Amino acid sequence: MDLQKILNEHRQSFKIRLVESLAAKHSISSDEVMEQFGDRVDNMVGSRYAPLEQVVEAICAVPKPVLLNIMRDRQREDTCKICLANEANIRVVDEKYGDSISIFEISEDSPAGALYQVLFQGAPDEDKKVPLTAIIHNCDVKRVWAGKSVDSSVYASRIKKALV
DSSP, rough: OOOHHHHHHHHHHHHHHHHHHHHHHOOOOOOHHHHHHHHHHHHHHHHHHHHHHHHHHHHHHHHSEEEEEEEEOSSSOOOOHHHHHHHHHHHHHHHHHHSSSSSEETTTTSSGGHHHHHHHHTTTGGGGOOOOEEEEEEOOOOEEEEEEEHHHHHHHHHHHHHHH
């Protein structure tokens, strides 16, 4: 799954839903919404997706496998025990592979944290839990996990495949 393609499809889906919502609210067609509000719609979509585009561009520019970790901010009072448990596994992978991989850590509360929704679109809400971790190489999403601590050997296995 190409991360850039996934983001573009999500952006387009969001824009369509926004236009349909505005059309219903103003009792006009979607075409009329775009004629009357097209610039505002494009600006809103652009500003909402700008942080996501930046992080996806950064991830895709890395020539080595990326371990993406979207987790709850450590400073929040409602700590995520699974996130904390998974950090130890990520540290083991980092120690094992060092410069052979790149680790991207994103807080779910940051604007780039919306990447969680992009990677997990269409999943039932009860399945949407942090942390979300993924192995991505050359912009290709190899595997995504959510709501669980993933053993370091599982990450290592996916990273080995990506390095071959």
